[in-house]
Amino acid sequence: MTIAAVVQRTERQAFLLEDSGENPTLPHQLIxxxxxxxxxxxxxxxxxxxxxxxxxxxxxxxxxxxxxxxxGAISFGIPNAKNIRxxxxxxxxxxxxxxxxxxxxxxxxxNSESRVISVALKLIIKQFTNLKGVxxxxxxxxxx
Numbered sequence: 001m002t003i004a005a006v007v008q009r010t011e012r013q014a015f016l017l018e019d020s021g022e023n024p025t026l027p028h029q030l031i032x033x034x035x036x037x038x039x040x041x042x043x044x045x046x047x048x049x050x051x052x053x054x055x056x057x058x059x060x061x062x063x064x065x066x067x068x069x070x071x072g073a074i075s076f077g078i079p080n081a082k083n084i085r086x087x088x089x090x091x092x093x094x095x096x097x098x099x100x101x102x103x104x105x106x107x108x109x110x111n112s113e114s115r116v117i118s119v120a121l122k123l124i125i126k127q128f129t130n131l132k133g134v135x136x137x138x139x140x141x142x143x144x
Contacts, residue, residue, distance in 0.1 A: 030112065032119050035062035035073065040101075043073035048103035056080070057100050059127075061120050065108070072104030072112075074120045079135050097124065099136040 040060035044050070057075035065071045079098040104112050125131060 029066045030071070030108070030116070031064045031068075032061045032074075032116065032123065033064070035060050037075075039070070040073035040075050042070065043103045043105075044101055046103070047072065047105060048101060050101075055101055059097070059124065061116075061123065063104060063108075063112075063116055065105075071108055072102075072116065074102045074116050075100045076120075076124060076134070095130065095132040097128070097131065097134050099134055 037055075037057055037060055039062055040057065041055065043062070044055055055075070057077040059076040061074050062070060063072040063074065076097045077100045078094070079096050080100075099117070102113060102116065104116065121134060124134065
């Protein structure tokens with residue numbers, strides 16, 4: 001069974017991966033595909049409260065709706081922290097990634113953020129087989 005089939009089954013057909021060979025046909029279906037940083041910046045400029053300020057990344061996925069309209073981005077990079085007690089130190093920092101930014105169009109369905117994170121993590125794990133973890137921070141002043 002391909003990862004696309006697993007994702008479709010577990011996400012109730014909410015996502016299609018670019019290598020699945022299928023086209024999204026329903027409004028709740030989205031597709032994630034790798035994009036250059038300049039494309040991800042468009043999502044952050046339009047839909048993220050920080051805009052493009054302080055935006056660091058090495059892996060970027062674009063989110064596209066069922067009509068192939070760009071609807072957001074999620075980005076990962078080397079953790080900003082050089083060490084986190086009990087997790088990693090500077091010499092083992094490369095075994096981890098940080099979810100550096102996520103922004104989606106307000107036109108997407110509720111809980112799309114959670115679904116995008118889930119699928120993006122599956123893609124990251126597939127690509128980085130030695131990855132030990134992903135660090136993410138929430139801005140409580142933004143009600144995250």
